[in-house]
Amino acid sequence: MKKTTYLVLEGSEGTGKSTQAKLLIESLRNQGYSVLETKEPGTVHSPLTLELRKIMLDAKYEDQMTVEAREYVSQAIRSIHLNKVIYPNLGQYDFIIQDRGVLSGMAYGVACGNALSFIKLLSDGTIGEEGKKRGIDLYNLYDHIIVFRGSIKKGLERATQAKKEFEAGDAMENKGVSFLEVVNQNFESYSKFFKNVHFIDIESDSGLRSIEEVQQDILKVLDLE
Numbered sequence: 701m702k703k704t705t706y707l708v709l710e711g712s713e714g715t716g717k718s719t720q721a722k723l724l725i726e727s728l729r730n731q732g733y734s735v736l737e738t739k740e741p742g743t744v745h746s747p748l749t750l751e752l753r754k755i756m757l758d759a760k761y762e763d764q765m766t767v768e769a770r771e772y773v774s775q776a777i778r779s780i781h782l783n784k785v786i787y788p789n790l791g792q793y794d795f796i797i798q799d800r801g802v803l804s805g806m807a808y809g810v811a812c813g814n815a816l817s818f819i820k821l822l823s824d825g826t827i828g829e830e831g832k833k834r835g836i837d838l839y840n841l842y843d844h845i846i847v848f849r850g851s852i853k854k855g856l857e858r859a860t861q862a863k864k865e866f867e868a869g870d871a872m873e874n875k876g877v878s879f880l881e882v883v884n885q886n887f888e889s890y891s892k893f894f895k896n897v898h899f900i901d902i903e904s905d906s907g908l909r910s911i912e913e914v915q916q917d918i919l920k921v922l923d924l925e
Contacts, residue, residue, distance in 0.1 A: 702734075704790045705922070706841070708801035711848035712884050713873055714855030714862070715902055716914065717799050720848070723915050725797050731924075736789050739799035741777040745785045749777045760868035767813040771822065774805055779826040787830045802838055803845060803894060807886035808872060811879055816890075839894050844921055847887055848914075850902040852880045 709717045725735045738745055742753030755761060756773040789796065802823060809819045823838050831837075860873055872879075891897045900917045902909055 702791050702794055704793050704796055705843045706786075706790070706796045706798070707844045707846065707922070708798040708803075708842045709846050709848070710800060710803050710807075710887065711850075712852055712855055712880050712887070714858035714860075715848035715850050716911070717848060719911060720914060720918060721797050721799050723911065724918055725795075727915070727919070728795055728797075728924075733794040734792075735795045735797055736793045737797055738781070738785060740781055740801055740804070741774055743781055743785060746780055749780050752777050752780075754866070757871050758866040758868060759871045759874050760866065762868075762871050762874075765871070768818075770812060771809050771814050771819060774809065775822040775826055778802070778805065778823070779828065782826055783828045783830060787828075787834070790834075798842075801842060801845070803847070803887065803890060803897075806890045806893075807883045810886050810890075811882040842894070843896060845891070845894055845897045846918060846921060847891060847897060847899050848902050849884075849899055850908075852884055853877050854908075856880060 709721055711717055721737065721739075725737050728735050736745075741756055742750045744750070752773050756770055756777070786796065805823065806816065806819055810816050820838070827836055827838065827841075831841075856873060856877060859870075891899075898921045900914060902914055
């Protein structure tokens, strides 16, 4: 059975997670590695999670949504994702590369108004019996977590220009810069709960770093530079 390296990419809106994930996956596959590409909340490997994603993030439901309900939907997505997609593929691929995970869930969930203790309680349940048999918990789920850091305002501008997923907008992006600043602080604070967390700055004193420069930093984390 293969040893699967499970990597999750984290960060606020517009920090380049999706771009870097696709570039990394292409690079790994070109080197002959087998790679499963996935994401949270909602993955093409489980159509049900994509339907739940719409309920969770489509701003057209915002007037009907409650803080707690959004968290329950988020956790339902993760439960399905872990038990139906991730666990069956551990040992089947060299790498699992994921866009967002538990750290994002905590950072956004608390910023939305949920207590961290409530989120942790629900998150523990998403591990499921299969996860417990494998000795998995929330904080050792991933082999590596990479968190991208950059300007919140500029990142939100990039995200809103690039993403047109929902006609009414994305409920998280619509909350604006002040909300995302809290999310960013939560990334910093809650990263201490997890092992093997690596922060990568997407900007330097001279401006936005190139995609290739950031990619080299990711490869260093994986010892593949």
